[in-house]
Amino acid sequence: MQGLCAPRFESVRRAFEASFAKGELGAAVAVYLDGDPVVDLWGGYADAARTRPWARDTLVSLASTTKGATAVCLHRLVDTGCLDLDAPVARFWPEFEQAGKAALPVRWLLSHRAGLPAIREPLPSEALFDWKRMTEALAAERPFWEPGSQHGYHALTFGHLVGEVLRRIDGRSLGTFLRAEIAAPLGLDLHVGVPEADLWRCAEIVPLGAEPGARNKLHARMRDASTLVGQAFRNPPRSRAVVNTPEWRRAEIPAANGHATAHAVARLYAALARGGELDGVRILSRATLTRAASEEACGPDAVLPGLHTRFGLGFMLAHRGLPLGPSPRAFGHPGMGGSIGFADPDARIGFGYVTNRMQSGLAGDARGFALIAALYASL
Numbered sequence: 001m002q003g004l005c006a007p008r009f010e011s012v013r014r015a016f017e018a019s020f021a022k023g024e025l026g027a028a029v030a031v032y033l034d035g036d037p038v039v040d041l042w043g044g045y046a047d048a049a050r051t052r053p054w055a056r057d058t059l060v061s062l063a064s065t066t067k068g069a070t071a072v073c074l075h076r077l078v079d080t081g082c083l084d085l086d087a088p089v090a091r092f093w094p095e096f097e098q099a100g101k102a103a104l105p106v107r108w109l110l111s112h113r114a115g116l117p118a119i120r121e122p123l124p125s126e127a128l129f130d131w132k133r134m135t136e137a138l139a140a141e142r143p144f145w146e147p148g149s150q151h152g153y154h155a156l157t158f159g160h161l162v163g164e165v166l167r168r169i170d171g172r173s174l175g176t177f178l179r180a181e182i183a184a185p186l187g188l189d190l191h192v193g194v195p196e197a198d199l200w201r202c203a204e205i206v207p208l209g210a211e212p213g214a215r216n217k218l219h220a221r222m223r224d225a226s227t228l229v230g231q232a233f234r235n236p237p238r239s240r241a242v243v244n245t246p247e248w249r250r251a252e253i254p255a256a257n258g259h260a261t262a263h264a265v266a267r268l269y270a271a272l273a274r275g276g277e278l279d280g281v282r283i284l285s286r287a288t289l290t291r292a293a294s295e296e297a298c299g300p301d302a303v304l305p306g307l308h309t310r311f312g313l314g315f316m317l318a319h320r321g322l323p324l325g326p327s328p329r330a331f332g333h334p335g336m337g338g339s340i341g342f343a344d345p346d347a348r349i350g351f352g353y354v355t356n357r358m359q360s361g362l363a364g365d366a367r368g369f370a371l372i373a374a375l376y377a378s379l
Contacts, residue, residue: 003028003041003056008378012039015374019367020044025357026054026203028262029371032270032350035278039375040263046203046356057189059201059259060354061243063335066258067158069190069268071110071314071333072283073177074162075292079285082169085110085313089161092168099142108147109154109161110313111296115143116161117154117303118231128236129251131173135164144228145302152302153309155232159255162314175252185281188267190260194249202249202259203356207240208337221305232303262352265341269332270350273343293317293331293345304362318342322363325349325376334364347379 005013009031016029026044030037046052077083083092085107090097096104108114119137127133138160145152154161163174170177175193183190194202224230225237242248248257271277272293276284284292295317298310310319315331324330324342332342332351337358342351351372359365 001041001043004037004039005041006038009039009375011374011378012371013041015370016041016043019370023357024355024367025050025206026058027353027355027357027367028054028056028058028060029353030262030266030351031375032266032273034348035270035274037263037266040266042262048204048206054203055201056263057201057261058203059189059191059194059198059261060203060339060356061205061248062258062260062265062339062354063256063337064155065260065265065333065335065339065341065354066192066253067255068315068333068341069178069182069192069258069260070159070162070174070254071292072182072268072272073174074106074110074166074314075284075288076177076181077166077169079288083165085291089165092165093139095136095139098140101143101147104143104147106165107296107313109158109165110292111311112151112154112158112309113148113297114154114161115145115147115149115152116141116157117144117152118157118228119235120231122225123236125237125239128238128242128253129247131160131163131252134160138164150302151297151299151309151311152228153232153304154255155303156253156255157232159253163252163254173252174254182268182283183264186267186271186278186283188260188264190258190264190268192254192258193252194259196250199246199249205243205337206357207243208358208360229303229305260352260354262354265339265352265354266350267352268350269341269343269352272331273345273348273350275345293329293343307362309363316363323369323372325372334362334368336362338365338367340364340368347376349375351375 028042031039318324318330334340
């Protein structure tokens with residue numbers, strides 16, 4: 001183990017060390033309390049062969065933990081007066097009005113209520129890295145349910161939908177906007193599209209193996225292109241090894257391929273936990289942030305069979321399946337495989353955990369939840 005841990009939070013250090021005794025490969029955890037860093041720990045290895053020790057600046061592919069940062073970017077346009085979330089998407093992206101989507105509001109893209117969790121037309125693998133191909137397919141797509149009538153996890157399409165609205169309004173890609181408007185002002189080592197000079201810092205992701213029981217059934221359905229969840233996660237198709245390629249790391253896939261350190265994730269949510277400001281840098285107004293973290297959808301998920309989900313505007317909200325401490329106002333986003341970040345505005349906590357050994361959780365897993373439990377026990 002390396003890094004800092006305030007004495008009050010020694011139980012977090014112990015929980016982090018315990019994860020390595022249970023088979024963790026490489027990971028990092030960071031916590032801010034009311035704007036101050038109180039935990040910043042890392043350990044293990046950045047590669048499966050255990051030849052690269054994990055460093056404080058090791059970058060990790062975040063999977064869906066990326067979505068929180070993506071949402072912040074769009075909400076920043078709300079603050080600048082460039083975007084009304086109740087305006088139709090087609091006002092900014094005229095091609096989107098196809099297939100009965102002319103009145104669909106931007107708000108439903110953020111709350112997973114748009115009915116566009118997948119693309120029906122089978123796409124080749126290379127389409128994953130082709131922004132124009134993906135956004136044109138989504139503009140032409142017919143919703144899988146009446147928009148607004150229910151919600152279902154937009155696992156991959158969320159980033160292209162939100163990112164294209166931002167691009168049409170601002171002119172910059174989401175990754176470029178994130179770097180200039182959020183990451184640089186706050187000093188975050190957080191990227192959607194890793195610069196060439198930083199590719200060497202990326203951890204090798206050890207893919208998810210087979211899981212027993214119900215979890216294995218869900219993952220089997222995710223690999224079945226005939227199911228909605230399979231289309232959502234696997235069209236375009238991609239191998240498990242793609243996350244370790246330069247193409248994945250360089251690309252902008254704003255629902256799934258952000259790369260960051262745990263400290264950067266925690267620092268982002270530290271700002272959000274304090275009403276949108278940290279160290280004199282304001283990234284969102286309090287009013288915009290309050291709307292973003294208010295419940296928009298809750299209940300059975302139309303895409304993830306057998307699961308309940310709860311969403312604000314771009315953020316997952318605390319619920320039974322996502323234990324983010326005792327505050328019902330906690331919000332953030334987990335990622336498949338284990339990474340997670342969240343803000344608790346009541347305790348004024350910003351939390352980030354990243355790992356390179358994937359486990360089966362779609363919304364975080366036992367490693368991150370154990371760290372969260374240890375954190376609140378310390379309080």
